[in-house]
Amino acid sequence: MTACVIESVEDAAPGEAVRRAGPGGVFPIRPDEGAGSGACARKAEEGDNAEHWRPTTTRRGCVPGTASPARSERHPLAIAADGSYAARLTLGANEPSHEEDGAGAAWFPERWTLDGPEPYAVPLPLDQPEEPDAEVLPLADGRVLIHRRVADRQAFSLLYPTGPVTGELPLGAVECAELTLLPPSPDGTRAYALAPGEHGATVWLVAGGAFGPEPVATVRGRCTGGVWLDGTGRLLALDRELDGVVKAVAVDLERGGEVSPLLQIAEGSNDRLLLADADSGLLLIRSDAPGHDRLGWGVLGSARPVRFPQCLGPADRTVTPFAVQPGQTLMPESCAVALRIDGPAGTWVGTWRPSGRQLHQQAAPEGWLAGTGLWSRDGVLQLPYATGTMPCGVARLEAPRDVPQDAPQDLPPDVRTELTTEPPQPEAAGGNGSAPRATRLVHKPVPLQQAPLTGRTAAG
Numbered sequence: 001m002t003a004c005v006i007e008s009v010e011d012a013a014p015g016e017a018v019r020r021a022g023p024g025g026v027f028p029i030r031p032d033e034g035a036g037s038g039a040c041a042r043k044a045e046e047g048d049n050a051e052h053w054r055p056t057t058t059r060r061g062c063v064p065g066t067a068s069p070a071r072s073e074r075h076p077l078a079i080a081a082d083g084s085y086a087a088r089l090t091l092g093a094n095e096p097s098h099e100e101d102g103a104g105a106a107w108f109p110e111r112w113t114l115d116g117p118e119p120y121a122v123p124l125p126l127d128q129p130e131e132p133d134a135e136v137l138p139l140a141d142g143r144v145l146i147h148r149r150v151a152d153r154q155a156f157s158l159l160y161p162t163g164p165v166t167g168e169l170p171l172g173a174v175e176c177a178e179l180t181l182l183p184p185s186p187d188g189t190r191a192y193a194l195a196p197g198e199h200g201a202t203v204w205l206v207a208g209g210a211f212g213p214e215p216v217a218t219v220r221g222r223c224t225g226g227v228w229l230d231g232t233g234r235l236l237a238l239d240r241e242l243d244g245v246v247k248a249v250a251v252d253l254e255r256g257g258e259v260s261p262l263l264q265i266a267e268g269s270n271d272r273l274l275l276a277d278a279d280s281g282l283l284l285i286r287s288d289a290p291g292h293d294r295l296g297w298g299v300l301g302s303a304r305p306v307r308f309p310q311c312l313g314p315a316d317r318t319v320t321p322f323a324v325q326p327g328q329t330l331m332p333e334s335c336a337v338a339l340r341i342d343g344p345a346g347t348w349v350g351t352w353r354p355s356g357r358q359l360h361q362q363a364a365p366e367g368w369l370a371g372t373g374l375w376s377r378d379g380v381l382q383l384p385y386a387t388g389t390m391p392c393g394v395a396r397l398e399a400p401r402d403v404p405q406d407a408p409q410d411l412p413p414d415v416r417t418e419l420t421t422e423p424p425q426p427e428a429a430g431g432n433g434s435a436p437r438a439t440r441l442v443h444k445p446v447p448l449q450q451a452p453l454t455g456r457t458a459a460g
Helices: 069-074
Strands: 005-008 017-020 026-029 056-059 085-091 107-113 120-123 135-138 144-150 153-162 165-175 191-196 200-207 214-220 222-228 235-242 245-252 258-261 271-276 282-287 294-299 318-324 337-343 346-352 358-362 380-385 393-398 417-421
Touching (some): 107 153, 144 200, 153 200, 165 200, 200 222, 200 235, 214 235, 222 271, 235 271, 271 318, 346 380
Antiparallel strands (some): 005 017, 005 165, 056 165, 085 107, 107 120, 135 144, 144 153, 153 165, 191 200, 200 214, 271 282, 282 294, 318 337, 346 358, 358 417, 380 393
16 A cells, blocks of 8 residues: 545534544645645735635736746646637746746646637636746636645646636645646546556546545556546556566456556567547557567457557657547548657658558647647547747647558648658567567567456556
8 A cells, every 4th residue: 555645625614624644544634725826825815814714816917928948848738628718827928937846936837728719728826936846737617626735745736717707626635745636637627637656556547536636556666657548538558667577457446446458469578558538438558568669559348459550669769649639530551640740850740540550740839848739530630839929829720641652652841740650560470560570579469458347456
């Protein structure tokens, strides 16, 4: 079990919250401790003598600005599962440049509305700036969850605009050294976090529960990642390291955290899950089963082995998927996948479909919040960006069509793309869709399987 202590604001006496520390370990804390911003404790609006602890409110007077590329890397835009809202940590427009560690910078949360005619941003500053290690995550109702480290605790609050001010609803805290927010839940109403422990990792429900943060699953081993496998927020995939080998496992949050194998490409291979699409079952995987780390794809529930296209492994470039086209029910090979490509020349955008065997590479819009974006159901990629003149923008990119290799490419001249193709190859015995080659594989890989429905094991 993870040595964590729950703090909750439920059932507290007037003017105080209660920290639940296990049997015999209940002791009061000040309300403003649970709502602190970074190292600075924030007092409730009513003051120390308030009879009831109501959400704090602070007037919003800051103007959203643009973080430097390095800061954008540390504070990416988190997008709700339904694409309605997004949130990030940013700086005021009048803030001077600061050192790379962000010391002295006036960070504050910012919410983006993406489902309207035009995107727009709403700053959500409070009376104290946030610490640069704070995390934010949007909910489907427009509120923004913020995670702050306060001394040896991990505190959570919900922020929301209320006219000219920002409201804050403290949710409680978890006492542990490390904790990271997981991607937005598909249902849009709950939020989860992952905390490593001495003997395993604990999945915490930090927003959407009945009594503040609560543990919902404990998984043996060192766990990282976090990908949702279904559309309800029940099945969570984690990359678990045991005995020096990393394998993706599925955690059933509605069955007490039951853990089942998910990826078993080869006995000694490190198999990580990067993305999953619940509609089509498409999975994007990174594994060293072919002999070195490669990007591959498979289908949840399929008996066919994982394939590793050659076009997804260009030399001197790192390719990372970040969005999958939704709505392609039972058609995983037709899903468009958006990829971030990093190389000596910088960072740009790639698009690819399993059926096309072609990697299309295009320049990213200026100010792109690299590695973030979402697809519409009709195949339009939306890339959020922020510049000095456009602090909240979304560039729309239609994925280039796949051109048969024996046909002339008649793309319009204004679409500057680089195309990497590969010839159709027979599937190798090792599950590699590219040309057969000598690898370190000794055993025949086990095909990708939908483990959560069969072969259940005990929790953890």
